Structures are given as structure tokens and as C-alpha cells.
Amino acid sequence: MTLQDILYKVSIRSVHGNTSIPVHDLQLDSRKVSAGSVFIAVKGSAVDGHRFIDQVLQQGAVAVICETMPAELKEGVVYVQVESSAAAAGYMAHNFYEQPSEKVKLIGVTGTNGKTTIATLLFKLFTNLGYKCGLLSTVQNHIGNEVVPATHTTPDAISLNAMLQQMVNSGCTHVFMETSSHAIHQHRITGLKYAGGLFSNITHDHLDYHKTFDEYIRVKKSFFDLLPSEAFAISNADDKRGQVMLQNTHARKYLYSLRTMAEFKGKILENRLTGLVMTINDQEVHFRLIGEFNAYNLLAVYGAAICLGEDKLEVLRVLSEITGAEGRFDYIISPNQKIIGIVDYAHTPDALLNVLATIKKLREGHEQVITVVGCGGDRDKTKRPVMAEVTCEHSDKVVFTSDNPRSEDPLQILADMETGLNTAAKRKYVSVPDRKEAIKLAVSMAKPGDIVLIAGKGHEKYQEIKGVKHPFDDKQVMREMFELYEK
Ligand SMILES: CC(=O)N[C@H]1[C@@H](OP(=O)(O)OP(=O)(O)OC[C@H]2O[C@@H](n3ccc(=O)[nH]c3=O)[C@H](O)[C@@H]2O)O[C@H](CO)[C@@H](O)[C@@H]1O[C@H](C)C(=O)N[C@@H](C)C(=O)N[C@H](CCC(=O)O)C(=O)O
Ligand SMILES: Nc1ncnc2c1ncn2[C@@H]1O[C@H](COP(=O)(O)OP(=O)(O)OP(=O)(O)O)[C@@H](O)[C@H]1O
Numbered sequence: 254m255t256l257q258d259i260l261y262k263v264s265i266r267s268v269h270g271n272t273s274i275p276v277h278d279l280q281l282d283s284r285k286v287s288a289g290s291v292f293i294a295v296k297g298s299a300v301d302g303h304r305f306i307d308q309v310l311q312q313g314a315v316a317v318i319c320e321t322m323p324a325e326l327k328e329g330v331v332y333v334q335v336e337s338s339a340a341a342a343g344y345m346a347h348n349f350y351e352q353p354s355e356k357v358k359l360i361g362v363t364g365t366n367g368k369t370t371i372a373t374l375l376f377k378l379f380t381n382l383g384y385k386c387g388l389l390s391t392v393q394n395h396i397g398n399e400v401v402p403a404t405h406t407t408p409d410a411i412s413l414n415a416m417l418q419q420m421v422n423s424g425c426t427h428v429f430m431e432t433s434s435h436a437i438h439q440h441r442i443t444g445l446k447y448a449g450g451l452f453s454n455i456t457h458d459h460l461d462y463h464k465t466f467d468e469y470i471r472v473k474k475s476f477f478d479l480l481p482s483e484a485f486a487i488s489n490a491d492d493k494r495g496q497v498m499l500q501n502t503h504a505r506k507y508l509y510s511l512r513t514m515a516e517f518k519g520k521i522l523e524n525r526l527t528g529l530v531m532t533i534n535d536q537e538v539h540f541r542l543i544g545e546f547n548a549y550n551l552l553a554v555y556g557a558a559i560c561l562g563e564d565k566l567e568v569l570r571v572l573s574e575i576t577g578a579e580g581r582f583d584y585i586i587s588p589n590q591k592i593i594g595i596v597d598y599a600h601t602p603d604a605l606l607n608v609l610a611t612i613k614k615l616r617e618g619h620e621q622v623i624t625v626v627g628c629g630g631d632r633d634k635t636k637r638p639v640m641a642e643v644t645c646e647h648s649d650k651v652v653f654t655s656d657n658p659r660s661e662d663p664l665q666i667l668a669d670m671e672t673g674l675n676t677a678a679k680r681k682y683v684s685v686p687d688r689k690e691a692i693k694l695a696v697s698m699a700k701p702g703d704i705v706l707i708a709g710k711g712h713e714k715y716q717e718i719k720g721v722k723h724p725f726d727d728k729q730v731m732r733e734m735f736e737l738y739e740k
């Protein structure tokens with residue numbers, strides 16, 4: 254394949270040199286460049302990739318894709334000036350890896366909460382229906398049964414297309430992928446051909462990155478605007494922005510709902526710790542997932558399966574046996590005192606509200622709800638006081654602690670959370686920065702039958718403090734504390 258071939262669809266401004274050279278390697282990161290690589294210089298939020306052009310040429314790069322031509326052009330190197338390097342990376346990766354997204358049914362899931370759950374349920378459903386599938390998710394990626402660790406919710410364009418090609422080569426027919434707003438905005442998905450798109454919901458998150466809620470909505474909507482007419486687009490009619498998402502899409506439109514008329518209409522009959530009983534388009538089914546928010550996730554999954562041509566009853570039969578994604582309403586019950594410990598990845602105000610509302614509905618008597626929660630560092634600071642407020646309002650006792658402080662001071666994050674509290678809320682909480690000690694305290698306060706929720710980190714097996722990832726597993730720590738207090 255030549256450089257000219259892989260530049261197909263890229264918006265080019267100028268070229269210096271001959272683009273008919275063969276391409277063996279494509280890189281966005283100077284640290285991965287070796288002799289013969291083509292380097293794409295992207296202006297990022299932390300650094301400008303153009304800074305590394307001299308360096309990659311010394312490492313043996315043969316071509317550079319950039320937005321601004323360097324002042325001095327080196328003999329024997331091909332320079333291609335493009336309108337957007339990030340978009341170019343999307344198209345180039347698509348072409349370089351032989352258009353893998355066109356060879357599978359690629360389904361993208363976007364929304365603030367529920368992406369991992371929906372994508373994972375779809376992966377499990379279609380695998381159980383007999384297809385070989387791919388999954389790209391926050392928790393992990395899958396090529397059939399093979400697990401590939403995930404670093405991002407949606408990988409960069411090159412890693413993404415490389416993985417899609419591996420999926421094609423290993424015989425996958427369907428691929429389910431989370432499509433984060435960062436990925437849409439940074440063109441990680443540019444050039445991909447989607448067979449369908451799903452929207453879960455949009456609430457407060459990532460305002461550090463998108464700055465305003467309107468901009469966050471616009472970015473999510475652009476995913477649907479760009480779907481081709483052969484694709485389907487499924488949205489949540491009960492979300493305030495559900496209809497707006499589909500306003501300008503060329504794809505076939507469908508809605509799901511628990512409250513209004515929709516193509517995929519659900520009704521909850523029972524919502525207990527043992528699962529959900531609900532009707533989906535008048536068919537009564539028992540599911541193992543818990544909570545109203547999962548009723549929405551199940552409707553989205555059902556809708557996608559029907560749009561992909563699967564049999565209604567077979568889909569519901571298989572779905573009824575499936576469990577959710579790791580760390581999403583994941584619970585253990587202590588052997589003696591029957592304390593219910595729930596680990597959940599809720600890390601936004603809306604997710605916390607949903608999880609706590611679900612827990613409230615599961616209570617049978619006067620069990621206390623004790624919540625342990627923190628907020629991530631180097632992320633949206635404006636969600637901190639709101640998360641603290643929601644937690645106090647819907648819990649009996651609260652232990653604020655650290656999530657992943659990353660580069661920030663854990664005590665400052667706690668202080669930011671505390672600014673959201675009114676007088677009543679202030680009586681309910683204590684702050685314990687050490688997460689293990691916080692979980693210990695919460696378990697020690699629990700009486701038989703009480704519910705301890707540990708929110709924010711779900712499946713994560715580490716805690717990132719000052720840039721270092723230390724091993725940490727909420728579920729494991731909770732198990733240890735149950736053992737400690739039940740000896
Ligand atoms: C804010 C954000 O999304 N940043 C992502 C973005 O980084 P950036 O644009 O800031 O890039 P940069 O570090 O400034 O570098 C610019 C360019 O120079 C290159 N570079 C950089 C350094 C160097 O030595 N040499 C070099 O060539 C980089 O490869 C890049 O192409 O592009 C990088 C390469 O693809 C990502 O690794 C990086 O993810 C960071 C680590 C991150 O934490 N991202 C999170 C916020 C994220 O993306 N999260 C979403 C999920 C959110 C959700 O839905 O909850 C996700 O999809 O995972
Ligand atoms: N449909 C939903 N609506 C609201 N909250 C949800 C929904 N589904 C899951 N949640 C809550 O949000 C948390 C995160 O869910 P999930 O991991 O599926 O979302 P995500 O969109 O993949 O998140 P991320 O942006 O971090 O990748 C869950 O642990 C649960 O508390």
C-alpha cells in the first residue's frame with residue numbers, strides 16, 4: 254500500500270515529495286516511530302505533535318503528515334499538509350488496515366452512562382446467539398474469547414483500526430464499541446463505517462474537557478449526524494435530549510422508552526435484588542440485571558438486536574440469562590450478618606442518583622444505606638460538589654474518600670466535594686482520604702441487613718495516586734472487611 258492510497262478521503266492542503274512510496278507503519282506517537290514510519294503530527298491538549306517532527310526524522314520516519322509545514326523541509330522526506338491531522342489519522346488508519354469497519358457490523362454506543370453496560374450486554378448476547386464478536390470497552394476489549402486490556406474507553410484511531418482488523422481476520426462478524434465524547438471530538442472514530450448507533454443518556458460529566466453542556470451535547474449528536482443512511486440509530490425517548498440526538502441523522506431512527514410510545518417499549522413489573530421483571534413490547538421477561546437504569550440498557554440492547562435482524566423471542570430468552578458488566582451493581586452479601594455490599598462504577602451525579610434510587614427501592618425495612626465515594630482528580634471539578642450532595646441526600650451515612658486523585662491533592666478534592674453540602678448533609682458524613690480505611694469504617698458501621706455502597710471505581714483494579722497506579726480492588730477490600738468484622 255502506498256502513502257497515496259492511504260491518503261484517500263483526507264483533506265489535503267499541500268504536498269512536498271512523492272506520495273507513491275510504500276507504507277509499512279503508521280504512528281501518532283513519536284515514541285513509537287522507527288525506520289520507515291509515517292508520522293502524523295496532532296495538536297493535542299497537552300502537547301503539540303508538530304514539536305516531534307525533527308525527532309521522528311532522526312528516528313527514520315519517511316513521511317510526515319502535519320497541519321503546519323516545518324520551516325525547513327528535509328530532502329528525501331515526504332511532507333503532507335492537511336486540514337486536520339486528527340481527522341487524517343482516522344481516514345489513514347481506516348485505509349491502512351484495509352477498511353476493517355466495512356467488513357463487520359460495527360455498532361457504536363454513546364451517552365454519559367451505560368455505554369460499557371450496553372456494549373458488554375450486546376457482546377454477550379450476540380456471542381450466545383452463536384456469532385464471533387468483538388468488544389471495545391472501558392473494562393476490556395475482546396476479540397472473540399481473547400481478552401485485550403483496555404487503556405481508554407475508545408482507543409486512538411490507529412490502535413482502534415488495528416484491533417478491528419484483528420477482529421476481521423479472526424472471523425468476527427459483529428463488533429460492539431463504546432464511543433466516548435472525547436473520541437468523537439478527537440476524531441478517533443473518523444472514517445469508521447458504523448452499521449448502527451445507540452444513545453443512552455446525557456447528564457453532567459466531562460465539563461473540564463467540553464467546557465459547556467451544549468458543546469458536550471453537540472459533540473455526542475455529531476456521531477449520529479454522520480451515520481450513513483443504511484445504518485440504524487436508536488435513542489432513549491425518556492432522556493430530555495433523546496430526540497435531539499436523532500434530529501439530523503440520515504440513519505433509520507428508532508426510540509426506546511419506559512414512559513411513552515416507542516418502537517421498543519418497556520414496562521417494569523418488579524425491581525428487586527434478584528433482578529427485573531418487565532415487559533418488552535408486551536412480552537414478559539425476567540432479567541438478572543437490577544434497577545430502572547438497567548431496564549433502559551436492556552431496551553437499547555433489545556432494539557439493536559432487532560435492528561440487526563435477530564429473532565425477538567430468542568433475543569429475550571438469551572438476554573434473560575445474562576449478567577451485567579463487572580463492577581456495575583456488583584454485590585456480595587456477608588455470610589453472617591447479611592450485610593449487602595455493592596460495588597458500582599457510578600462516577601457522575603446522575604449515575605449516583607440512579608444507583609441510590611435503585612438501592613432505596615430494594616430496601617424492605619429500615620436498613621441503613623452507607624455510601625463510600627470520592628471524585629477523580631484531573632477530571633471535571635464542577636461535578637464534585639454535586640456528587641457529594643446527591644450522595645448525602647440519598648444515604649443514611651456517608652464516608653467521603655479518594656477515587657483516583659491522579660496528579661491532584663486528595664485533600665483538595667475532598668474539600669471541593671464538601672462545598673456542595675447543606676447543614677443536614679454535613680451531619681451525615683466523615684472524610685477518610687485513605688480508601689481502604691474508608692471502606693473499613695463503612696463496614697464497621699453497618700448493622701445486620703444494612704447496605705454498603707462503594708461507588709466510583711467499579712471494575713478498576715488500581716488506584717492512581719500522584720501518577721502511580723497502586724493495586725486496589727473495591728470488591729476485594731470489601732470482602733476482606735466483611736471477614737474482619739465477622740470473625
Ligand atoms: C484529554 C484526552 O482525551 N487526551 C487524549 C489525547 O491526548 P491529547 O490530545 O492531550 O494528546 P497530547 O498528549 O497532547 O499529545 C498530542 C499528540 O502528540 C503525540 N505525542 C505526545 C508526546 C510525545 O512524546 N510524542 C508524541 O508524539 C501524542 O501521541 C498525540 O498524538 O490523545 C491521546 C492519544 O490518543 C490520549 O492518550 C489522551 O488520553 C488521555 C490519557 C486521557 O486520560 N483521556 C481520557 C480523558 C479519555 O479519553 N477518556 C475517554 C472516556 C471518557 C468517558 O466517556 O468517561 C476515553 O475514550 O477513554
Ligand atoms: N442507562 C443508565 N443510566 C444512568 N446510569 C447508568 C446507566 N447504566 C449504568 N449506569 C450507572 O453508571 C455507571 C457506569 O455505567 P457504565 O460503565 O455502563 O457507563 P459508561 O457510559 O461506560 O461510563 P464511562 O464513561 O466511564 O465509560 C454504572 O455503574 C451505573 O451506576
Ligand SMILES: N[C@H](CCC[C@H](N)C(=O)O)C(=O)O
Nearest residue numbers: 600628629632656657709710
Ligand atoms: N472514563 C472516566 C472514568 C472515571 C472513573 C473514576 N474512577 C475516576 O477516576 O474519575 C474518566 O476517565 O473520566
Ligand SMILES: [Mg+2]
Nearest residue numbers: 368369391406
Ligand atoms: Mg465505559
